[in-house]
Amino acid sequence: MTTAASASNGPVGPVDSSRVPRYAGPATFARLPRLDEVGGRADVAVVGVPFDTGVSYRPGARFGGNAIREASRLLRPYNPAQDASPFALAQVADAGDIAANPFNINEAVETVEAAADDLLAGGARMMTLGGDHTIALPLLRSVAKKHGPVALLHFDAHLDTWDTYFGAEYTHGTPFRRAVEEGILDTSALSHVGTRGPLYGKKDLDDDEKMGFGIVTSADVMRRGVDEVADQLRQRIGDRPLYISIDIDVLDPAHAPGTGTPEAGGMTSRELLEILRGLASCNLVSADVVEVAPAYDHAEITAVAASHTAYELTTIMSRQIAASRQGE
Numbered sequence: 440m441t442t443a444a445s446a447s448n449g450p451v452g453p454v455d456s457s458r459v460p461r462y463a464g465p466a467t468f469a470r471l472p473r474l475d476e477v478g479g480r481a482d483v484a485v486v487g488v489p490f491d492t493g494v495s496y497r498p499g500a501r502f503g504g505n506a507i508r509e510a511s512r513l514l515r516p517y518n519p520a521q522d523a524s525p526f527a528l529a530q531v532a533d534a535g536d537i538a539a540n541p542f543n544i545n546e547a548v549e550t551v552e553a554a555a556d557d558l559l560a561g562g563a564r565m566m567t568l569g570g571d572h573t574i575a576l577p578l579l580r581s582v583a584k585k586h587g588p589v590a591l592l593h594f595d596a597h598l599d600t601w602d603t604y605f606g607a608e609y610t611h612g613t614p615f616r617r618a619v620e621e622g623i624l625d626t627s628a629l630s631h632v633g634t635r636g637p638l639y640g641k642k643d644l645d646d647d648e649k650m651g652f653g654i655v656t657s658a659d660v661m662r663r664g665v666d667e668v669a670d671q672l673r674q675r676i677g678d679r680p681l682y683i684s685i686d687i688d689v690l691d692p693a694h695a696p697g698t699g700t701p702e703a704g705g706m707t708s709r710e711l712l713e714i715l716r717g718l719a720s721c722n723l724v725s726a727d728v729v730e731v732a733p734a735y736d737h738a739e740i741t742a743v744a745a746s747h748t749a750y751e752l753t754t755i756m757s758r759q760i761a762a763s764r765q766g767e
């Protein structure tokens with residue numbers, strides 16, 4: 440069957456859904472070419488990490504990346520909200536999955552870091568599809584090797600700055616504490632967005648604040664509105680290299696039932712997408728969307744939200760790549 444639609448020397452785009460039904464053929468992200476189909480070089484590499492050994496409640500995020508790819512068949516090549524055709528502005532390709540050991544978290548963390556090092560060394564920015572939130576740590580390590588300590592915007596119901604679970608240091612509730620300890624985050628530009636729900640104690644918040652995080656709760660988003668929130672975040676980030684990590688449980692369970700640790704009172708998918716669009720001028724060096732667990736999903740509600748989230752992030756990166764080329 441027809442694979443990627445190729446412009447003569449521009450980026451290779453997605454399969455044309457007016458010629459090949461969008462439900463036909465293998466599901467790469469947005470029906471984009473695989474990395475090996477574009478000579479192994481991409482400006483943005485979409486990569487899956489099927490790993491969920493770090494979860495504290497429902498398992499199943501190991502299937503998240505492929506669920507997002509399936510749902511992403513319906514994405515279209517022009518993004519009106521950002522007035523951009525992300526797959527024409529830069530080469531975006533699907534780099535497949537990182538094969539992380541499900542029986543050894545420490546080894547899996549090392550594997551993810553090494554695979555990320557390879558992709559970043561090839562010049563790509565990464566759009567990672569989880570997997571549970573454990574994987575943000577090795578991804579941040581790799582990004583920091585390239586850019587130095589990065590600003591972090593963390594969209595999540597949870598803080599994920601807890602210390603250990605059952606004595607384990609690498610879990611989906613602890614990646615950002617480890618990252619602060621390791622000095623790979625720019626502690627003057629760290630924000631959680633969408634935080635809510637019960638905690639273990641007030642100390643969780645005290646510790647988090649000491650690490651340098653600011654918090655925009657999901658109730659703040661509702662009260663203050665997306666434009667004001669995005670403005671405030673943009674000011675805090677400035678022109679620092681930015682990593683955005685999105686735990687899909689930042690959305691209300693009505694918008695994302697397919698996740699492992701759902702919390703009531705979350706953001707709508709509209710709010711999340713609008714805040715991201717408001718950050719389009721930030722220097723986004725890589726991003727992840729994690730914690731999609733399709734076994735608890737219904738009618739692909741969660742996977743569709745995650746695919747659109749990854750699409751906005753990819754658009755931000757593609758626009759910046761195109762703009763920096765023009766400036767060269």
Ligand SMILES: N=C(N)NCCCC(=O)O
Nearest residue numbers: 495572597599611612700
């Ligand atoms: N979903 C993520 N990443 N973390 C949730 C941890 C919540 C807990 O176990 O208390």
Ligand SMILES: [Zn+2]
Nearest residue numbers: 596597686688
């Ligand atoms: Zn979470």
Ligand SMILES: [Zn+2]
Nearest residue numbers: 572595599686
């Ligand atoms: Zn999380």
